[in-house]
Amino acid sequence: MNSIIIATPEELEKAFSIRKNVFVEEQGVPLADEFDEFDEFDEFDRLDGKCEHILAYYEGQPVGTGRIRTVEGIGKLERICIVEPYRKFGIGRHIIAALENIALEKGLPKVKLHGQTHAKGFYEKLGYGVSSAEFMEDGIPHVLMTKSME
Numbered sequence: 215m216n217s218i219i220i221a222t223p224e225e226l227e228k229a230f231s232i233r234k235n236v237f238v239e240e241q242g243v244p245l246a247d248e249f250d251e252f253d254e255f256d257e258f259d260r261l262d263g264k265c266e267h268i269l270a271y272y273e274g275q276p277v278g279t280g281r282i283r284t285v286e287g288i289g290k291l292e293r294i295c296i297v298e299p300y301r302k303f304g305i306g307r308h309i310i311a312a313l314e315n316i317a318l319e320k321g322l323p324k325v326k327l328h329g330q331t332h333a334k335g336f337y338e339k340l341g342y343g344v345s346s347a348e349f350m351e352d353g354i355p356h357v358l359m360t361k362s363m364e
Contacts, residue, residue, distance in 0.1 A: 220267040229279035236295035243352045280309045289317035289325040331355040
């Protein structure tokens with residue numbers, strides 16, 4: 215298992231395919247809500263506050279993805295997903311660690327994410343704490359979760 219910081223449009227398309235599979239087809243998120251202005255690819259924006267994407271591989275296959283962007287001086291982890299047959303191999307922990315490493319590289323003191331409530335325990339095991347009441351996002355219950363990077 216390994217992950218890369220996406221550096222080409224082709225790699226980004228692989229991440230988009232994973233997100234479409236998991237969020238749009240499996241979970242019913244509207245396609246228009248899944249992709250946004252932060253998904254634009256610009257190889258020259260590394261470390262300039264622009265969104266950065268991770269692509270996780272398992273046995274040579276792209277199977278998971280996630281992104282991080284800086285919002286008000288905090289790292290916001292987003293669009294974290296793994297295709298269904300690969301969810302029990304520790305890939306989620308690997309993606310979170312890669313995104314947190316980017317946050318550390320940028321000197322961000324804290325990270326946050328909107329975790330689906332069914333994944334709350336997973337994030338808690340990684341040191342995240344619930345920071346909000348439950349809320350709905352694209353028809354799916356979520357909670358805000360945060361973690362100090364210091």
